[in-house]
Amino acid sequence: MSKRANYISWDEYFMGVALLSAKRSKDPSTQVGACIVNTKNKIVGAGYNGLPAGCNDDEFPWDKQGAFLETKYPYVCHAELNAILNNIGMDLHGCRIYTALFPCNECAKAIIQAGISEVIFLSDKYGTTDSSLASKRMLQTAGVIYRKVETDIQHLQLSFKETEI
Ligand SMILES: Nc1nc(=O)n([C@H]2C[C@H](O)[C@@H](COP(=O)(O)O)O2)cc1CO
Numbered sequence: 001m002s003k004r005a006n007y008i009s010w011d012e013y014f015m016g017v018a019l020l021s022a023k024r025s026k027d028p029s030t031q032v033g034a035c036i037v038n039t040k041n042k043i044v045g046a047g048y049n050g051l052p053a054g055c056n057d058d059e060f061p062w063d064k065q066g067a068f069l070e071t072k073y074p075y076v077c078h079a080e081l082n083a084i085l086n087n088i089g090m091d092l093h094g095c096r097i098y099t100a101l102f103p104c105n106e107c108a109k110a111i112i113q114a115g116i117s118e119v120i121f122l123s124d125k126y127g128t129t130d131s132s133l134a135s136k137r138m139l140q141t142a143g144v145i146y147r148k149v150e151t152d153i154q155h156l157q158l159s160f161k162e163t164e165i
């Protein structure tokens, strides 16, 4: 028997972990996940967008519009920042970060300061915003490579049925 052919690539695997992490998000509008990987292709951090620990996600707003303090924006911690902060205690220099959404300017700062050298994203749907433009400017200047993930996969299904393993 020859080896299986249609296994997923490293990029698809790590973006898949980012997307699975996003499934933990309580944000009703936009669920983002991120996964940090070292040079040996070991996962060293993962996260999703959510409120800081101790801030009850039933008590804080999830609105997108309205008075700033009554929206989610001042409170939510982005997936990329959570992945950095949740890392398993490694030096992140030379690591890459997989993220479902292109990092904002604040996360770009954290990515650069952590020493992460590559950003792989799935969507850049906010690419024309000032935040994204500032993010790209900083990443480029700091020498952090960014690229869109390459894949032909549209959907990937997981079965939790024990009879299907
Ligand atoms: N790169 C990102 N990582 C993230 O975790 N987020 C989070 C912040 C919010 O919880 C949500 C975006 O809200 P919305 O305006 O698309 O409904 O995703 C947002 C971005 C975009 O820069």
Ligand SMILES: [Zn+2]
Binding pocket: 078, 079, 080, 081, 103, 104, 105, 106, 107, 108
């Ligand atoms: Zn961010």
